[in-house]
Amino acid sequence: MAAAPGSAKATALNNEVATVFKGTTLRSMLLNAYGWWQMGQIALISSVIAFIFAGITLLLSGLGLWHFRKVPVDEEIPRLVTTGFASSAGNGKSDIKVGSRAPVATVPS
Secondary structure, rough: OOOOOOOOOHHHHHHHHHHHHHHHHHHHHHHHOOOOOOOOHHHHHHHHHHHHHHEEEEEEEEHHHHHHHOHHHHHOOEEEEOOOOOOOOOOOOEEEEEEOOOOOOOOOO
């Protein structure tokens, strides 16, 4: 189906080839740009939601600390009881145990 060079048919075929290939390239570039724009929109929405949840978590942590400061030691669950100095064993581990309330040792001066 070869056309003689310079004929009207050859010119029409060359125009069709240029249109088909350039149109396909343009279409693929536009679809690629649209796809990455869509990914960016999804990432933007996800980041906003993540920051909202981070703020809620920060607020709840602050309320938990505030509540912890307001609750007396007798009402804590489980009750934390110290059996001596914080690092009396010398190994850096604390001597805090869960159980009934015991007298707290004082630090010698």
